[in-house]
Amino acid sequence: MNIKKADKIPSIVVPRLSRYYRILFELDSSPLISSKVLSEHTGFTAAQIRRDLAYFGQFGSPGRGYNVEELKKTIKNILGLDRAWNVCVIGTGNLGMALLGYNGFKDQGFEVVAAFDSDPEKIGKTVNGIKILSISEMAKVVREKNIQIGLLTVPGRVAQQAAENAVNSGIKSIMNFAPVHLKLPENVKVRHIDMTVEIERLSFMISRE
Amino acid sequence: MNIKKADKIPSIVVPRLSRYYRILFELDSSPLISSKVLSEHTGFTAAQIRRDLAYFGQFGSPGRGYNVEELKKTIKNILGLDRAWNVCVIGTGNLGMALLGYNGFKDQGFEVVAAFDSDPEKIGKTVNGIKILSISEMAKVVREKNIQIGLLTVPGRVAQQAAENAVNSGIKSIMNFAPVHLKLPENVKVRHIDMTVEIERLSFMISRE
Numbered sequence: 001m002n003i004k005k006a007d008k009i010p011s012i013v014v015p016r017l018s019r020y021y022r023i024l025f026e027l028d029s030s031p032l033i034s035s036k037v038l039s040e041h042t043g044f045t046a047a048q049i050r051r052d053l054a055y056f057g058q059f060g061s062p063g064r065g066y067n068v069e070e071l072k073k074t075i076k077n078i079l080g081l082d083r084a085w086n087v088c089v090i091g092t093g094n095l096g097m098a099l100l101g102y103n104g105f106k107d108q109g110f111e112v113v114a115a116f117d118s119d120p121e122k123i124g125k126t127v128n129g130i131k132i133l134s135i136s137e138m139a140k141v142v143r144e145k146n147i148q149i150g151l152l153t154v155p156g157r158v159a160q161q162a163a164e165n166a167v168n169s170g171i172k173s174i175m176n177f178a179p180v181h182l183k184l185p186e187n188v189k190v191r192h193i194d195m196t197v198e199i200e201r202l203s204f205m206i207s208r209e
Numbered sequence: 210m211n212i213k214k215a216d217k218i219p220s221i222v223v224p225r226l227s228r229y230y231r232i233l234f235e236l237d238s239s240p241l242i243s244s245k246v247l248s249e250h251t252g253f254t255a256a257q258i259r260r261d262l263a264y265f266g267q268f269g270s271p272g273r274g275y276n277v278e279e280l281k282k283t284i285k286n287i288l289g290l291d292r293a294w295n296v297c298v299i300g301t302g303n304l305g306m307a308l309l310g311y312n313g314f315k316d317q318g319f320e321v322v323a324a325f326d327s328d329p330e331k332i333g334k335t336v337n338g339i340k341i342l343s344i345s346e347m348a349k350v351v352r353e354k355n356i357q358i359g360l361l362t363v364p365g366r367v368a369q370q371a372a373e374n375a376v377n378s379g380i381k382s383i384m385n386f387a388p389v390h391l392k393l394p395e396n397v398k399v400r401h402i403d404m405t406v407e408i409e410r411l412s413f414m415i416s417r418e
Contacts, residue, residue: 014413018406022388026365043390079409080416087408098307110408149411156235173411179231181252189414191407197227198400199296199319200288202358202382204223205398207289208216 009055009078016044016052021075024068032065081109086147088114088171090162091154092122092132095177095195099151100127113145135162138169149173156180218264218287225253225261230284233277241274290318295356297323297380299371300363301331301341304386304404308360309336322354344371347378358382365389 009017023041024033035046035053042049053066056074076082087110089096100115115132117123123134133141141147150171154162159178166174173189176182179197182190218226232250233242244255244262251258262275265283285291296319298305309324324341326332332343342350350356359380363371368387375383382398385391388406391399 011410011414014410015403015406017413018403018409019388019390021409022365022405026389041389043392078413078416080412081409085412094310094312098311101303101310102307103303104405105408108405108409110412148415149408156231173415175408175411179228180235180250181228183252189411191410193402193404193407194224194227195402196231196313196317197224198402199314199358199384200227200230200290200317201220201223201400202384202398203289203294203319204226204287205220206357206382207287 013052013055014079016042016048017075017079019044020049020052021072021079021081024072024075029068031068033068033071034065037065083109085110085149086113086145087111087149087151088116088138088142088145088147089130089151089153090116090135090138090166091152092117092119092127093153093155096151096153097127099153100130110149112151114141114147116141135165138165138171142170147171149175152176152178152182154178222261222264223288225251225257226284226287228253229258229261230281230288230290233281233284238277240277242277242280243274246274292318294319294358295322295354296320296358296360297325297347297351297354297356298339298360298362299325299344299347299375300361301326301328301336302362302364305360305362306336308362309339312337319358321360323350323356325350344374347374351379356380358384360384360386361391362386 019042020038023038035049038049039046087105089099089112092100092115096115100112112130115127115130116135116138117132118135122132125132150166152159152163152174156179159180160182163174163182163184167184167188174182176190176192179194184190228251229247232247244258247258248255296314298308298321301309301324305324309321321339324336324339325344325347326341327344331341334341359375361368361372361375361383365388368385368389369391372383372391372393376393376397383391385399385401388403393399
């Protein structure tokens, strides 16, 4: 991999790399894969795919396709999946509990190792092998368990405060499931997943018919 | 509401309407809200917000703000939240089970009323009050329970087939959680939520540091 080029990958390309990566595992193993086949399975155009993979430098033989193993290894490295990530759930309401019961991240190297809540009735309970701890223990646990990513699943009205507490506890990346925009220092990485927004896009589309 | 204008709302505006809608409920009730306050809570610019809300026609007094109750009612109507939606879970693996245990959609009028799987070991079990049914019963159940939206939570390799089966069973809208692009008739509405893509955007960003 041409690291210099890889460093220039725009963030818009990253979700597509994730998609290519999973497709490579989903498909029956063939040593080579063409941009055309990747296009069929992702819905991105073959031209787009060739442009995306060109960030890695010369890669694959024109007309023959990309070397699947090399492609897997390169994308794995680019996405930071060549190492394990420790994750915590912040807020064990409905969605937090659901995510504690969800092992899908683990396959990609993201392991939920802790859960936090402020509700005394929840603290101390164990879900899917994870004991729910008090928010007040977050700084200690983040340090001890080397937690890098927090899944923020608290209600919207307390999300900003909970996110600030997470950042003060040493968490540098937040996947925000709460329906609010978080104002955090620039060095904190935030991604927003709003499932309600997505389902409401569907209801909007159906209603318009 | 000016229906004519509302019909012209571009789909890119819809997720922002969802965000405004929830913010209006989250905030302490005041009869008026300014684009500035909405901006602070959503992260969208005040100019953007004014443009978005202008699709509804004249709405709110310049310099004074928008009428909160009127705004709620209008957005609710636009998003199709003035009615109930019946939803089913297709695939009761890890994520499907998590979504069966998640009641967050219900607050917005989306109720999970059925779950389907092809695994004989799962069929017949009850989770969160929902009995898991065989895929072969889908057409009957979709009709009987008037199901409009399917949450597709099957593995990637069977997602296309499961989606086609859902469409053949009468489902017109799919929220696709599987990591593959679905090829479906144009009249089927599809939204894609890929949680792994999102968490990998975080690991990419942390790794680049």
